[in-house]
Amino acid sequence: MVRKPRTKPRKHASQERSRATVDALVEATARILVKEGFDKASTNRIAEVAGVSVGSLYQYYPGKEALIVAVIDRHNRQIMQVVRRALAEVASQPIAKAVRRLVTVAIEAHRIDPKLHRVLAEQIPRTGALENVEAFNRETYALLRTYLEGHRREIRVTDLGLATFVCVTSIEALAHNAVLRSESLPEELMGTLVDEATRLVVGYLQ
C-alpha cells in the first residue's frame, strides 16, 4: 500500500503577481521534466528555474507531487480539448469516416509536446495523479460511447460498453506507440498507419 501525498493547490492565487508565480512554477516543472528528467525535479530546483523562492512554491503547492499533477493536468486538458472537439465534429458522421478522423486526432493529440508526453508516460510514478488521469480516461470513454450509441444501427456488436473499451484502448495504444517510435519509424508509414488503424476498428464495429 502506498499513501498519497496531498496534490491540491494550497491557496487560490488572487493577485496578478501570484498568478504569474504559479504559472512560472508549473512551466518550470515541465521544462525540468523534459530537459533533466524526473529525478532532477526537486522542489528547490523547480523554484530556482522558476525564478522564485522555495517558500513561494509551498505557498501554492503542498509539495512536489502537486506540481507534477499540475503539469499532467495541463497536458491532459490540452489533449482533451482536441478530443472533445473531434468527437463533436464527428457526431453525425458515419462510422467509417468518424473512426478515421478519431484515429488521426488521437495521433495529433499524442503529438502535443511529445517530449513532455514521453516523460510523463515513462518516468512519472503514477501515484495520486492516477485519479486525475482516470477522470480524463472516463471522459474519453463516455464521449465515444455516446457516439456509438447514436450509431447503433451501423454497429454489429453485443455489449456496447465492451465495444467502447476495445476501441478506446486500441486507438489509444496505437497512437501512443506510433508517436513514441516516430523517430525510429519512417514518417510515410504514419499515413498508412491511419489507414490500418481505421480498418482495424471499422472492421471490428461493422
Added chain:
Amino acid sequence: MVRKPRTKPRKHASQERSRATVDALVEATARILVKEGFDKASTNRIAEVAGVSVGSLYQYYPGKEALIVAVIDRHNRQIMQVVRRALAEVASQPIAKAVRRLVTVAIEAHRIDPKLHRVLAEQIPRTGALENVEAFNRETYALLRTYLEGHRREIRVTDLGLATFVCVTSIEALAHNAVLRSESLPEELMGTLVDEATRLVVGYLQ
C-alpha cells in the same frame, strides 16, 4: 536528457552462498515494491528485508536501479516464456484459431503476479530499464512477424511489419488494461473480451 545509472550486476556470484544472497535481494525488492511501493524500496530497506547487509547488496548490484531492473527482467522472462511457448504451439494453426490463443495467452501473461505487474507499470520510472523492456518487445514482435509470414496467404495486408505492429500493440494494450481493471470489471466479461479482441484482430488480418 537523463543520464542512466549503471544497471548491470557487479560481480558474478559463483558460490552457493552468494547466489542465495542475490536471490534474496531480488525477491526482497519485488516484495517491497508490491507491499510498500516504489518509494520505500531503498537500498537499506531492501537489504534489511533480504536479511543481508547493505554492503552485500553493493557487492552484486551497483545501486537501487539495478535491483529494480533485475526484478523487471525476471518478470519479463516469465512472461516471455509463456508467449514463446504459445507462439510455437500456434505456428501451424490457421489465423482464427491462432489469434484467439494468443489473446488468451496475453491475458494470462499479464496475470502472472498481477500486483507486481501493476507496480512495475504504474510506479516505476522507466530509466535505463527501458532498453531491456525494448528487447522483450522486439522479440514478441519478431515472433509474431514470423508467424504472420508463414501465413501470408491467409492475410490481406500490404505491409507485414505494420500489420505486426498493429496486432502486437492492440493485443498487448487490451490485455494490459483488462487485467489492470479486472477488479472493477465483472469477471464474466473476460470471456467476452477474448471473443471481441479476437474478432478485432482476425477481422483486421483477413
Added chain:
DNA sequence: GATAAATATGAGCGATAGCTCATATTTCCT
C-alpha cells in the same frame, strides 16, 4: 499616507537516501 493583507524570501533543519570501507567470517584449494 497609513494600515492590513497578500505575497515573496532563503537560510537552514531534520530526515533519509545512496553508498563506502575497514573489518570479520566463510569457503575453496592444495
Added chain:
DNA sequence: AGGAAATATGAGCTATCGCTCATATTTATC
C-alpha cells in the same frame, strides 16, 4: 592444516531532499 579468495557486515559519511518559518517586500484598501 593453513593461507588465499570469496563473501558478509554495518557504522557512518556525504549529499540531497522536502519543507518551515521568521522576516521582508509588494499590493490593496480606506
